[in-house]
Amino acid sequence: MSDMTFILVAALAFFAIGGVGWVFAGSAGDGKARKRVGQISGGQLQRGKRHSSALDQAAQKRRQIQESLKDMEQRQRDARKKTLTLRARIQQAGLTLEPTTFWIYSGVAAVLAAVVMFFTGQNLILTFGSVIIAGLGLPRWWLGFLRGRRQKKFTQEFANSLDVIVRGVKSGLPLNECLKIISTESPEPLKSEFQILVEGIAVGVSLEDGLNRMCERMPLPELYFFTTVLVIQQKTGGNLAEALGNLSTVLRSRKMMREKIGALSSEAKSSAMIIGSLPPGVLGIVYATTPSYMSTLFTHPTGQLMLLGGATWMAIGIFVMRGMINFKI
Incomplete structure (x- = not known):
């Protein structure tokens, strides 16, 4: 009986100790499980916070880009609406004349036209028309011709300059060094324009202000695109080489399209030149053969x-034909 009692007590003690151990082990396992669940939840929360922070940064970056684009588009619209002064036209033509000097040359041309009309015995109306054309028309036409030719040269070489910047940035050169290379190695008028930009940056002018001044001297869509890319990259960051490479591709495509349009409209241009030159040509031939007639x-x-x-009427017809055969992209 005593042995059975001893065995029963031992069994009860064993089960009691096992139950207590099971309770402590279960509570410890529950604690570890809760700790593990807390770690997982905290990690998910941190990842969620990082994800939301990344989304906020991306949204802020898009907002900055949109604001920069709106500001630049408004500035470009204001620049296009603004009437160009004579000084601005002279500057865009690449001349170093003062407006006073230009008006002096125009006055000299008007006086020469008046002298020629007077000594040839022309009447007052024809003399007055010749003076207006020689004093106001021809000088401004020549200024516009020089301005257009300079802008055309700039457009033709601008894509090559962008390639220089792309290769320089990919090789590790800073942007300012790439601009210096363009200012020394590129042909005119790119060379002089980028020299002014580099010199301005060297004395403390910001890149955005320098580019805006360049756009005032050379109001071209290609340069506006370039300014937009650089200003946005400076404010928001990004791959400058890739952005300028894409811009270079776009500019070359625009150039190819412009040349294709020129080739397709060459027949119309030839016809317009022949039609426009026939009346004065016939007049000159008849006057040379029979002056009395x-x-x-x-x-x-x-x-x-x-x-x-x-x-x-000939001038009106020429302007109308010119408007019909000139295409801008």
Whole structure:
């Protein structure tokens, strides 16, 4: 009996100790499980916070880009609406004249035209028209011709300059060094324009202000694109080489499209040149063969008025044909 009691007590003690151990082990396992669940939840929360922070940064970056684009588009619209002054036209033509000097040259041309009309015995109306054309028309036309030719040269070489910047940035050169390379190695007018930009940056002018001043001297869509890319990259960061490489591809595509349009419209341009040159050509041939037949147009007042009217209508026709065959992209 005592042995059975001893065995029963031992069994009860064993089960009691096992139960206590099981309770402590279960509570310890529950604690570890709760700790593990807390770690997982905290990690998910941290990842969620990092994800939301990344989304906020991306949204802020897009907001900055949109604001920069809106500011630059508004600035470009204001620049296009603004009437160019004579000084600005002279500067865009690449000349170093002062407006006063330009007006002096225009006055000299007007005086020469008046002297020629006076000594050839022309009437007052024809003399007045010639003075206006020589003093106001021809100098401004020549200024516009120089301005257009300079902008055309800039556009033709601008894509190559972008390639220089792309290769320099990929090789590890800073942007300012790439701009210096363009200012020393590129042909005119790129060389002089980038020299002004580099010199301005060297004395403390910001890149955005320097590019905006360059756009005032050279108001071209290609340069506006370049300014937009650099300003946005400077404010928000990004792969500058990739952005400028894409821009270079776009500019080359625009150039190819412009050349294709020029080739397709070459027949119309030739026809316009032939039609525009026929009346003065026939007049010159007839006057050279039989001067007496055409001299009345130059000496009689009615003939002079007819010449003036014919020249006016010819000019209107030439401008209309020019507007029909010129395409801008």
